[in-house]
Amino acid sequence: MKKFLLTVILFAGAVFSAAAENSTPEFLKDVPENKVVKFGSERLRLNNSAKFVREDADSETGKSLAAPAPNEKWQHGIDKKPRGAMYSSTVSIYNWTAKKQGPSFTIREFPQDEKFHWYKLWDYEFLPGRTSLLMWWWQMQADLSKVYKADAGNKYTVYVSLKFTGPAYVPGSQKQDGVFIDQVILVKITD
Numbered sequence: 001m002k003k004f005l006l007t008v009i010l011f012a013g014a015v016f017s018a019a020a021e022n023s024t025p026e027f028l029k030d031v032p033e034n035k036v037v038k039f040g041s042e043r044l045r046l047n048n049s050a051k052f053v054r055e056d057a058d059s060e061t062g063k064s065l066a067a068p069a070p071n072e073k074w075q076h077g078i079d080k081k082p083r084g085a086m087y088s089s090t091v092s093i094y095n096w097t098a099k100k101q102g103p104s105f106t107i108r109e110f111p112q113d114e115k116f117h118w119y120k121l122w123d124y125e126f127l128p129g130r131t132s133l134l135m136w137w138w139q140m141q142a143d144l145s146k147v148y149k150a151d152a153g154n155k156y157t158v159y160v161s162l163k164f165t166g167p168a169y170v171p172g173s174q175k176q177d178g179v180f181i182d183q184v185i186l187v188k189i190t191d
Helices: none
Strands: 007-009 036-039 044-046 053-055 063-066 090-095 100-106 117-125 131-135 140-143 155-165 178-188
Touching: 044 063, 090 117, 100 117, 131 178, 140 178
Parallel strands: none
Antiparallel strands: 007 117, 036 178, 044 140, 053 063, 063 178, 090 100, 090 131, 117 155, 131 140, 155 178
């Protein structure tokens, strides 16, 4: 099985209105805008519902999708027994039309400031049909379907902005355990 290298890219951005277009992070400033595809809160769902996207002052977009509160069935932390081989910090891609799972990995080291940080995930070739970035045992979803173009290359590097809070991720934290997603950015790979 191919190992994936996880790169955490720290990015401190200004908070602005959720109605504003997502800005391009500093680490992508040299990438031409026509190679960058941005997804914000308008593409985030929990069990196919947008009603769980909430205001979030820590998010550059002003909103994020949070994992459900922990309970006996769904628990936070890398030390908890995984459900279906996924931990609360596992990220994956799935094409619903082709019924094909893409790359998957588990984030195991967490920034200690409980803020959003960018993670460079992997390179992925998108297929036609509905494609989602998945977290929290497939319940947290970001719909990435619009990126596929039949007449163009469909390989992209995937970046995701995530926040991890609470003692399951940050020892000594007084916050509730939580996993939050606010943005996904795809950068087109040209051959």
